[in-house]
Amino acid sequence: MAGTILVTGGTGYIGGELIDQLLAAGKMVHTTVRNTAKSEPRLRSRWPDAGGRLKVFQADLENDAGWAEACSGCDAVAHVASPFPLAVPKNEDDLIVPAREGALRAIKFAHAAGIDRFVLTSSAAAIAYGDQDGKEHFTKDDWTPVDHPSVAPYAKSKTIAERVARDWATANAPGMVFCSINPVAVFGPVVNDDLSTSIEIVKKLLDGSIPMTPNMGIGVIDVRDVAKAHVAALMAPAETVRDGRFPMQAKFLWLREMSQALRTLVPELAGKAPTKGMPNFLVKLLAPFVAEMNTMKSELGRTRDVDGTHTAQTLGLTYITAEQSLEDTARSLAEHGIIES
Numbered sequence: 001m002a003g004t005i006l007v008t009g010g011t012g013y014i015g016g017e018l019i020d021q022l023l024a025a026g027k028m029v030h031t032t033v034r035n036t037a038k039s040e041p042r043l044r045s046r047w048p049d050a051g052g053r054l055k056v057f058q059a060d061l062e063n064d065a066g067w068a069e070a071c072s073g074c075d076a077v078a079h080v081a082s083p084f085p086l087a088v089p090k091n092e093d094d095l096i097v098p099a100r101e102g103a104l105r106a107i108k109f110a111h112a113a114g115i116d117r118f119v120l121t122s123s124a125a126a127i128a129y130g131d132q133d134g135k136e137h138f139t140k141d142d143w144t145p146v147d148h149p150s151v152a153p154y155a156k157s158k159t160i161a162e163r164v165a166r167d168w169a170t171a172n173a174p175g176m177v178f179c180s181i182n183p184v185a186v187f188g189p190v191v192n193d194d195l196s197t198s199i200e201i202v203k204k205l206l207d208g209s210i211p212m213t214p215n216m217g218i219g220v221i222d223v224r225d226v227a228k229a230h231v232a233a234l235m236a237p238a239e240t241v242r243d244g245r246f247p248m249q250a251k252f253l254w255l256r257e258m259s260q261a262l263r264t265l266v267p268e269l270a271g272k273a274p275t276k277g278m279p280n281f282l283v284k285l286l287a288p289f290v291a292e293m294n295t296m297k298s299e300l301g302r303t304r305d306v307d308g309t310h311t312a313q314t315l316g317l318t319y320i321t322a323e324q325s326l327e328d329t330a331r332s333l334a335e336h337g338i339i340e341s
């Protein structure tokens with residue numbers, strides 16, 4: 001059973017929660033950050049008692065430096081780091097190249113270090129986007145068609161990264177246990193003001209910067225469950241997870257339902273949460289001028305319901321409800337002074 005785990009992207013929302021759970025379980029953790037001078041003090045202050053059980057390495061997804069050192073002495077890797085920006089980049093390669101090259105770099109260095117378990121943080125974005133003949137319900141067997149014109153750069157980056165890492169493992173490391181965790185949008189408590197893109201959605205609903213909800217929806221899963229799934233995938237018997245693909249979703253919600261849930265669950269924080277829907281024609285009208293609206297255009301009215309039951313059963317999870325997750329997100333945003341309370 002793995003005793004020392006490399007978690008890439010320790011500064012991130014999911015990476016941080018995973019490190020938290022691994023340290024709590026008594027594991028040794030290596031983590032990569034892009035800049036140790038900037039990030040190590042922040043990580044040390046989050047886990048002041050970790051001492052030598054947490055080692056921080058500088059390694060960028062686009063550069064070989066530091067990866068061999070980060071992998072050395074580890075039994076397993078959770079490759080979490082990948083770009084996940086709020087804004088849609090002008091050039092899709094800004095996301096695709098680091099996601100793809102980073103996944104390949106991480107798995108190659110892991111293999112070279114003799115590591116035989118590799119858990120990739122992929123995404124439901126690699127499963128449930130593009131047209132797919134109007135399909136509304138998705139499972140682990142579905143793949144986002146990257147050539148479809150409606151597929152956004154982020155979804156392309158996650159799909160391509162998962163495919164190349166899987167294919168590389170099959171071709172080059174038959175003894176390695178490879179699997180992916182594919183969460184929908186991740187919510188739950190935040191620990192600081194460095195917000196993941198998914199959390200920005202709740203923040204914007206609460207602070208009034210989304211005055212009307214576009215007619216679109218997203219799946220909800222809690223960060224604590226996403227980290228638990230990684231821990232389970234790192235520790236489970238090889239035959240349980242080998243080649244696995246583990247989609248995670250507690251519930252698919254329309255943005256108007258998310259806004260309504262926040263108004264009901266945290267009325268004292270949700271006074272500005274929108275009650276009105278944004279007409280589809282307005283989204284389409286703004287699409288040529290606002291990149292985010294352009295991405296939304298093809299999502300209007302689309303159900304993208306991802307089945308997380310296979311994952312819950314295989315990895316032994318009971319998902320935190322979407323409502324609880326949204327409530328906890330909102331309360332933690334207020335506790336950290338990120339939204340007004």
Ligand code: NAP
Pocket residue numbers: 008009010011012013014015033034035059060061062080081082083084098121122123124158182183184185186187195196197198
């Ligand atoms: P996050 O908080 O933005 O974390 C992203 C992490 O990736 C950060 O540690 C970031 O480092 C690192 N990173 C980005 N570009 C890098 C590069 N070129 N070199 C090295 N590190 C780099 O996002 P998150 O929500 O935790 O996401 C973590 C993973 O989960 C990603 O793979 C994402 O695609 C996946 N995921 C997220 C969600 C969600 O809703 N949050 C859903 C499904 C899948 P810096 O701190 O230096 O930027």
